[in-house]
Amino acid sequence: MSDAVVIGAGPNGLVAANILADAGWDVLVLEAQDEPGGGVRSDRGVHPDHVSDFCSSFHPLGVASPVIRALEPERYGLRWRHAPAVLAHPLPDGRCAVLEREPDRTAAGLDALAPGDGEAWLRLYRQWRELSDDVLQALFSPFPPIRPGLALAARLGAADGLRLARFLSLPVRRMGEEEFAGEGARLLLAGSALHADFSPESVGGTIFGWLLTMVGQQYGWPAPEGGAGALTSALVRRLEERGGKVVCRAPVTSVVVGDGRALGVRTADGTAVRARRAVLADVPATHLYGGLVGWEHLPSRLREDMRRFQWDAPAFKVDWALSGPVPWASPEAARAGTVHLADGVDALTEQSALLATGRVPGDPFLLLGQMTTTDATRSPAGTESAWAYTHVPHRVKADGGRDGITGAWDEREREAMADRVEAAVERRAPGFRRRVLNRRVLSPPALEEHNAGLVGGAINGGTAAVHQQLFFRPVPGSGGAGTPVRGLYLASSSAHPGGGVHGACGSNAARAALRAEAPVRRLLAPGFSAARRLLAGP
Template sequence: MADAVVVGAGPNGLVAANMLADAGWDVLVLEAQPEPGGAVRSDRGVHPDYVSDLCSAFYPLGVASPVIRALDLERYGLRWKHAPAVLAHPLPDGRSALLERDPGATAASLDALGAGDGDAWLRLSGLWEEMGDAVLRALFTPFPPVRAALPLALSARRAGGLRVLRSLLAPVRTLGEQEFAGPGGPLLLAGSALHTDMFPESTGGSIFGWLLAMIGQRHGWPVPEGGAGELTAALVRRLEARGGRVRCDAPVASVIVRDGRALGVRTASGEPVRAAKAVLADVSAPALYGGLVAWSDLPGSLRADMRRFTWDHATFKVDWALTGPIPWTSPDAARAGTVHLSPGMDAMTDYSGQIATGRVPSEPFALLGQMTTADPARSPAGTESVWAYTHVPHKVKGDAGPDGITGAWDERERDAMARRVEDVIERFAPGFRDRVAARRVIAPPAFAEHDANLVNGALNGGTAMVHQQLVFRPVPGLGRAETPVAGLYLASASAHPGGGVHGGCGANAARAALAHASPAGRVLTPALRSLTTLLAP
């Protein structure tokens, strides 16, 4: 028995476990995989001399998150490393838009691409200086952000009030066209927004693009020294120092529910594990509702809501071990940890439209990570550990390219799509292929082999679109970690505030469990459950 059982040792599950252990709870984390970490893991599977990150790699939200910062993981071995520049978006003519940690340097890069664009960028940076801290406090606290709401409202009013809100709610294409003369600023913002499943024309895309870009400018987009798995290792070490336990190779088959309350879990081997106070599920909403918890223990309306649950896009990823640095046409691209590859905004719209209509993009928008540039420990001196990923439809209806990809993702289709991604890199870095010593291809179905939450490589636990955020995440309700089952809390990226390695979803679940276990919480729990039912009957 434990006070709390956490299902899943991904970053949210480990953050939740740490917070409960800090409160003096006895915490047991059960993980299905042979090692903890979920999407935050690394290996030497591409080449024995190269460290490769399996899924996630750069952690701007992690280094900016008040939740992660409060855990003081540096005391447990975590070391952040930064590339010389944060982000580059090279252009076909060899120039490049460059995001740096110095706003003035970023502005100079954009001025070279469009007269006056440096000043436009500094205006957006000024908004962040005014609002950024309040935005982060509001983002990473339970919804509604009661304590953070007033400071956020005051800072937004000082920054321009409704006019600022209108700009940030606009599609990122619209914001780019209104603020900039040249291509650089719009591409930095749009590429950042495309880390989600937002299109350049999606309402609210500007918020995501602005948020990630400004966090990068303030905090960088760092990587853990030695590999993504070092972030996980620090979380585990911290938890174990407080008496918490992590059991791997222990998949959970079901949550044990009696009289509307979670009493514990049952593992796939049939072992019951009692939770005296709470069960926290760092699993996707579809895996929890109707999966670990039977529909007979849930309200009928939830089943109908879950039929409308929307995943974010599927992902196709390639890792490479290179014998030398990428031979970029643009020198600035060689300085950046992350490189966005697309010839322009229209191409990004075409790519997004092809995904929306179920077609594999003919010209993939590729997000590329130069890991040795960011962290020299990743590969031998003079070489580079590199990955790139792009999005594809979950259900492939056709191929906008020439290869007849059907979504079977057999060896032929994996190789064809990997060549398509390499073609994109080759156009910006002729000779790239000549430096490939080894390659690993991860097609959409393979992501779930590493982490069951990553269905077809949906990295964000569900779409980032407005219709599935805040009070709509994962279904209409209060936008909180509580579930219809007392003592059971959703701790994954399917809950508010959503995708990204920031720990906010796990922290919200831990706060909810602690609150409901208190004397006041035991009184208020029935009222909260009634209110949830009233708002989402």
């Protein structure tokens, strides 16, 4: 028996477990896979001399997140490593937009592409620095973020607050057009917005594009030394030092519910594990509701709401072991940890339209990571460990290329799509294919096979679009980690604030569990439960 059982040892589950252990709780984490980490793992599966990350590689939100910073993973062995430049986007004419580590260098490069864009960049960055502490606290706090929201309101006043609200609601294409004369800066922002499932025309896309680029300007986009799994290892060591325990190969098959309360869990081998205080689920909302918790324990309206839950577009990823650095036609791209590949903002719009209409992009937008450029421990000197991913539709209706991809993702389709990804790199880096020693192809089904939380290959826990954020995440009336079952908390990226390695979803769940155990809260718990049932409907 433990005070709390955490289902899933992804970053959110491990953050939640650490926060509960800090409060003196006895915590048990149960993980279905052979090792902890979820999407934050690394291996040598591509080549014995090359370290490759399974899913997540760069962690800008991790270093910016007040949640992860407070846990001080650096004290438990984590070391962050940075590439010479943060992000690059080669342009069709051979020039390159670069997000440098230093703001003035970024501005100088953008000004060379379009006079005036350097000062425009510095203006945006100054605005960010004035607001960043409150913005990050608001983003990574439970919804509604009352304290940081009030601080922002006091700092801005009514008029500037409205201007900021308008700015953040803009599609990232429109924001780029209003702020910059040239394509370079616009591509840095729009490409960053497409790390989530925003199109350049999506309302609110500016939030993600601005956030990622400004965090990159302030903190960089670092990677853990030795592989993404080093972050997981630091969180596990921290937890174990406080008496917590992680058990792998222990898939949970159900949450045990009695009298409307989570009493514990049952694992695949039939073992019942009692939780005295709380169960926290770092699993997709679709796996929790109607899966681990039967519909008989949940409001009927929730079943209909979950039917409407929308996933983000699946990822298709290729990992490479390269005999040398990527031979970029634009030399500046060689210095960046992350490189975006698309011919312009219009190409990003075309990609988004193809995905929305169920067609596999023939010339896909790629996000490419140069890991040895970032962290020299990833492969032998003079070589490169690299990856690239793109997005594909959940339900393929047609192939925008010539390979007849149907979405079956059998060996022929996997190899055809991987060849398409390599061709997109080769066009910007002639000679790239000659440097490929080996590759690993991760189609959407393969991603889910490695981590059941990546449903259909979706990597962000559900769409980041406005209709499924804040109090709409995962369903209308949410926004917090609580569920209709007392003592059960949703701790995954299906909850607010969503995808990314920032730990906020786990933190919000842990703090909700701690608040529920406060003496006054315990006295009022029956009333809160009745109110939730009334709001949820029959």
